Structure formats: C-alpha cells, structure tokens
Amino acid sequence: MLVAVSLPVCYKGRDRSHCEATEMATNTEGAMFDLHTHTTFSDGVLVPGELARRCQVQGCGGLVISDHVDPSNLEFCIVSLARFAEAVAGAYGEMTVLPGCEITHVPPVLIGDMVDQAREAGAEVVLVHGETVVEPVAPGANRAAIEAGCDVLAHPGLIDPEDVALAAERGVLLEISGRKGHSLTNGHVARLALEHGARLSFGSDGHAPGDYPTRETAETVLRAAGLTTEQAAQVMANNAGFFTG
Ligand SMILES: [Zn+2]
Ligand SMILES: [Zn+2]
Numbered sequence: 001m002l003v004a005v006s007l008p009v010c011y012k013g014r015d016r017s018h019c020e021a022t023e024m025a026t027n028t029e030g031a032m033f034d035l036h037t038h039t040t041f042s043d044g045v046l047v048p049g050e051l052a053r054r055c056q057v058q059g060c061g062g063l064v065i066s067d068h069v070d071p072s073n074l075e076f077c078i079v080s081l082a083r084f085a086e087a088v089a090g091a092y093g094e095m096t097v098l099p100g101c102e103i104t105h106v107p108p109v110l111i112g113d114m115v116d117q118a119r120e121a122g123a124e125v126v127l128v129h130g131e132t133v134v135e136p137v138a139p140g141a142n143r144a145a146i147e148a149g150c151d152v153l154a155h156p157g158l159i160d161p162e163d164v165a166l167a168a169e170r171g172v173l174l175e176i177s178g179r180k181g182h183s184l185t186n187g188h189v190a191r192l193a194l195e196h197g198a199r200l201s202f203g204s205d206g207h208a209p210g211d212y213p214t215r216e217t218a219e220t221v222l223r224a225a226g227l228t229t230e231q232a233a234q235v236m237a238n239n240a241g242f243f244t245g
Helices: 016-020 048-057 074-087 108-121 141-148 161-170 182-196 215-224 229-244
Strands: 032-034 060-065 096-103 125-129 152-154 173-177 200-203
Touching: 032 200, 032 215, 032 229, 048 060, 048 074, 060 074, 060 229, 074 096, 074 108, 096 108, 096 229, 108 125, 108 141, 125 141, 141 152, 141 161, 152 200, 161 173, 161 182, 173 182, 182 200, 182 215, 200 215, 200 229, 215 229
Parallel strands: 032 060, 060 096, 096 125, 125 152, 152 173, 173 200
Antiparallel strands: none
C-alpha cells in the first residue's frame, strides 16, 4: 500500500488544537461547500492550487477534490490529493480542502472493492460516478455504489425508486449536479429523494474556470430542481457536514 502522508491528518490547519474542540470553527451559513471537482490529475484543466484559489474567491468554505479514478490511477490520485490537502491546511483562510475521488466508469462488479481501496488510500469523501443520462455508464453502477456504501452517488440519472430507498437506508447521499448534461435529471433525483427520505448533496462537478458556483448560484440550482429554500439550505448543510466532523 502506498501512503505518502502521515496519519492522522488534520486538513483544517497546522495548529491541530481545534481537532479536540467540540465546536468546529467552520461557518456553515452562507459559505459554499463543493463535494465534486476535478483537476489535472484527471480531466480538469486546473492544478489543485488554482482550483482551490478560484473556489476560495467564490466564497467556498469547504472543497473536496474528487478526480476520476479507476484501478489504474486510484492510489496515485488520492495520495497526491491528500499530500496537497495536507500541505495547504490552514493556508486558505476559512476554506478546508479534503482529498476525495470519483470512481468512474468502473464495471459495477468492481465498485465495492474500489470504494474500500479509496478509503484505505486516504480519500475523505468517496464519490461514485452514477448513471447519468449523457454518458454510457454501465447499468447497475448506481446500485453497486449504494451497496458499497460510498459517500455520494454523483449524478445518478434516472435512478430507480428502489435504489433511492436503498440510498436512504444506507445513508448514501444522492447528488444534485451543477454540471451541464448531468443536471438534466436533477428534478427526478430531488423528487424521489424527498419521497423516500434520501439525503441530497450538491456538486459543481467543475472542471474549468467558470464552473465553480457561489453559494447563491448553487442554491438556485437546488431550487430549480424543485427544492424549497429551506430544503436547499439543508442540502448545503449536508455538504458542510463533511467538513465539520
Ligand atoms: Zn470529468
Ligand atoms: Zn465528476
């Protein structure tokens, strides 16, 4: 196993005294929290440093870098992102950067093992690339991701009601996507999630400058999916939860 970072790691800053604090300093009200972004480690166009800076300027309080991974690059990506997150801890003011990944176009039969490997390599937030309607994702990827207990099922497309119910049971968040194409089914995902009590997350799925929304823009996307203002705020609180634990 290749682990280049010393554990346990705190990504909130060099002064680790806050780790023992019962009340975390992160302000969840008004800040943006993005669980889904890409860098040059996969198909994004920015190195992590520029991504982080651009998100900070947009009012981000918590950023997960979730590059596309499969069996070929999982360790490389996650270890590299963990190294970055540790190196910049505390350097972006209120914004915390967490290493994550998006398990992408992996045959469903392998998804369970990949989720375990991602956590072992140091991913703090594990996304699985769901069955978006704009890519030929293998049928069964949604179900396999939920059964594997990933943190977020990204852009789950026309997800089945049974899978939404299972996500609710397993505590897997279903993503409302800020990305063109993937966002076509946001309304479907939001409606079924509300019906079955599944929790939602928001991800910009940003790959390039201009893709990183402010909190206000993210809440507009959430409301456009059919959520009320209060429900949209709850989704951002769900996102924030990854940074305050
Ligand atoms: Zn991508
Ligand atoms: Zn993505």
